[in-house]
Amino acid sequence: MAWILVASCLLFVWIISLCRVLLVAHTCWMNSFKKNGKALRKKNVLIVIAHPDDESMFFTPTINYLTSRGHYIHILCLSIGDADSKGSIRERELFQACATLKVPMQQVKVVDHSDLQDGFGKVWNHKLVANLVKEEIDNYNIDMIITFDNYGVSGHCNHRDVHFGVCKLLYDIPHREIEAWELVSTNILRKYSGPIDVWLSMFVAMLHSNETIQFLVNEHPYRSFLAMAQHSSQWVWFRKCFVAMSSYTYMNTLKKIK
Numbered sequence: 412m413a414w415i416l417v418a419s420c421l422l423f424v425w426i427i428s429l430c431r432v433l434l435v436a437h438t439c440w441m442n443s444f445k446k447n448g449k450a451l452r453k454k455n456v457l458i459v460i461a462h463p464d465d466e467s468m469f470f471t472p473t474i475n476y477l478t479s480r481g482h483y484i485h486i487l488c489l490s491i492g493d494a495d496s497k498g499s500i501r502e503r504e505l506f507q508a509c510a511t512l513k514v515p516m517q518q519v520k521v522v523d524h525s526d527l528q529d530g531f532g533k534v535w536n537h538k539l540v541a542n543l544v545k546e547e548i549d550n551y552n553i554d555m556i557i558t559f560d561n562y563g564v565s566g567h568c569n570h571r572d573v574h575f576g577v578c579k580l581l582y583d584i585p586h587r588e589i590e591a592w593e594l595v596s597t598n599i600l601r602k603y604s605g606p607i608d609v610w611l612s613m614f615v616a617m618l619h620s621n622e623t624i625q626f627l628v629n630e631h632p633y634r635s636f637l638a639m640a641q642h643s644s645q646w647v648w649f650r651k652c653f654v655a656m657s658s659y660t661y662m663n664t665l666k667k668i669k
Contacts, residue, residue: 456477456553456554457547458470458556459489459558459573460488460489460573461488462501463504464492464508465570466488466512467642468653470659472627472628472630472659472663473627476629485520486509486514489524489527489543493529501644505519507641511637522543526539531567532568533569535572535573537572539576541577545580554589556590557592557593558592559594560594561574561575574593578668581668590667593665594659595665603658604658605658605660607658609628609661615664623667624667625664627663628661629661632660632661636660639654
């Protein structure tokens with residue numbers, strides 16, 4: 412009987428938290444996109460990821476928030492995810508997922524480079540990453556970069572190398588007025604707490620200036636499932652569980668890279 416009571420309590424908290432997520436989604440905002448309560452001009456935002464499906468598993472709240480407000484999302488994927496020799500399939504799936512997330516195909520770029528191969532233990536060239544990101548900045552007049560932090564959510568070395576490559580770029584062009592934000596990695600309990608993490612995430616965001624921490628809620632959580640389902644080669648049972656249980660399906664906390 413005890414386990415039934417515990418399960419019922421967890422289900423109740425989950426439902427209340429999901430309701431809170433949906434409520435917050437209609438009231439939160441990023442100050443980077445507003446000034447004195449008024450929207451700034453539409454921005455060109457570049458989201459830099461390591462593999463096809465990163466955008467659906469980790470960045471959906473950010474993508475949904477920005478596209479719904481008319482900002483122009485560009486996605487740079489630095490590998491085709493060929494660790495299992497499915498690179499061509501995964502590349503095609505990425506475009507399908509981005510269409511689900513309302514990111515136009517012409518604003519999505521996938522890189523297939525010998526020095527940027529998918530896999531644990533594959534060390535990526537930070538200078539090459541920086542150069543590829545700079546090309547996108549110059550080609551599309553990018554105002555803002557969003558990418559992984561130095562842990563990369565899952566600790567994957569490719570995610571971490573993307574972060575360090577972006578940091579190298581920012582170090583090399585400090586004079587350029589461009590904002591850069593990193594997706595904050597959380598501990599394993601928060602990572603798999605689903606919408607329940609909304610309470611702690613909101614509290615953490617309140618403790619920091621909006622200049623350095625931004626808290627974004629997924630206004631359309633179901634799109635995370637729809638987008639990830641486009642990655643049919645990766646849509647196995649444990650990734651279905653991840654999308655359902657992950658706090659990254661419901662919210663993103665972004666920290667400004669200094």
